[in-house]
Amino acid sequence: MGIDVVRTRDAAKLEPLDIVVDVGGVYSPEKHRYDHHQRGFSEVFGYGGFDKIKLSSAGLVYKHFGKEIIAKRLGEGVSVDDERVEVLWLQLYSEMIESVDGIDNGVNISSAPLAYTQRTDLSSRVKRLNPNWNEPTSDAIYDEKFFQASKITGEEFLSQLDYFAFAWLPARDVVKVALEKRHEVDASGQIVVFNQSCPWKDHLFTLESTFPASTPQILYILYPESDAPGSKWRIQCVPQSSDSFVNRKSLPEPWCGMRDEKLSEVSGIKGGTFVHASGFTGGNETFEGTLEMARKALKA
Structure with missing residues (x-):
C-alpha cells in the first residue's frame, strides 16, 4: 500500500x-x-x-x-x-x-557504571x-x-x-508439559527435561511464578544438542532471571573448564564432554550421564 x-x-x-x-x-x-x-x-x-x-x-x-x-x-x-x-x-x-x-x-539503563558499552x-x-x-x-x-x-x-x-x-510463543506449551513432568525426572522437582531445544527461559519464569511459594526452585535444564538419533545431551543452569548471567546454582567448581576424559574423572560420571569455565552449562554423551550430572550438582 x-x-x-x-x-x-x-x-x-x-x-x-x-x-x-x-x-x-x-x-x-x-x-x-x-x-x-x-x-x-x-x-x-x-x-x-x-x-x-x-x-x-x-x-x-x-x-x-x-x-x-x-x-x-x-x-x-x-x-x-x-x-x-x-x-x-x-x-x-x-x-x-x-x-x-x-x-x-x-x-x-542502569544507575551504576555499566560493565561494557x-x-x-x-x-x-x-x-x-x-x-x-x-x-x-x-x-x-x-x-x-x-x-x-x-x-x-x-x-x-x-x-x-x-x-x-x-x-x-509455541515453546510455551513445550515448557509447560516439561514442568508438569519434572517430578518424574527427579523427586526434587528441580530438574526439567526437554526432548528438544527451545526458547525456555521466559516461559519457565512466567509459569514458575504460578507455583505455590513453598515450591523448590528449578535449578537445571536438560536437553539434546540436536534432533539426530544418538545426540549428545546438555545441562544448563537456570539463571536468577531471564536476562541474568548469575545462576541459581552453578555446576560444581571442580568440573569447570574440564573436558572429555578429565571431566569424567573429576566428576565420576562416564561420558562427560565439557563443562563451561563459568559453570553455567555442560554436556555428556548420553541423557543418563547428563541426568547424573544434574543430580550430583544438586547435592554438591
Whole structure:
C-alpha cells in the first residue's frame, strides 16, 4: 500500500495530514497525533507492569496500533482480542520498544557504571545513518537517510515479531508439559527435561511464578544438542532471571573448564564432554550421564 510521507515541522503543512508522528507538539489518539516532546507529556505504556518509562513516539504508535499489526501478522482471521496477540504485544514491548522509548527519552539503563558499552541496538544503528558532521547535508539527503532508517526499523520489528510469534510463543506449551513432568525426572522437582531445544527461559519464569511459594526452585535444564538419533545431551543452569548471567546454582567448581576424559574423572560420571569455565552449562554423551550430572550438582 502506497502512502505519502511528509517530513516537516511546519504546522500549516501538518494540519491536513492523516497522522502526525514525533512532531507537532500534540498527543491525541483521537486525532492521530503522536508527539511526545511537549511540556507536561507523561504517557507510559501502562500494561503488563510497564509504567516506569515515558513513551517516545515509537511507543505511542506501538501502544495504539501494535495489536492490530500483530494480529494481521499472525494470519487471516486472527482478532486483536486473541490471547496470543496480548502476550506478543507485551513481549515485543519488553524486548524492543521499551528500550527505544528509554533511549529516546534519555533514560539510563542502569544507575551504576555499566560493565561494557552496547552500541548494536536499533537506536544506535539508526543514529549512525545520520550524515557525519563533516559531510554535506540537505533536505534530500535527510529524506534518503530517513527512508533507509525506516527500512531497517521495519525489518527489525518484523524479524522480532516473527521470532516471538512463530518460535518463542509455541515453546510455551513445550515448557509447560516439561514442568508438569519434572517430578518424574527427579523427586526434587528441580530438574526439567526437554526432548528438544527451545526458547525456555521466559516461559519457565512466567509459569514458575504460578507455583505455590513453598515450591523448590528449578535449578537445571536438560536437553539434546540436536534432533539426530544418538545426540549428545546438555545441562544448563537456570539463571536468577531471564536476562541474568548469575545462576541459581552453578555446576560444581571442580568440573569447570574440564573436558572429555578429565571431566569424567573429576566428576565420576562416564561420558562427560565439557563443562563451561563459568559453570553455567555442560554436556555428556548420553541423557543418563547428563541426568547424573544434574543430580550430583544438586547435592554438591
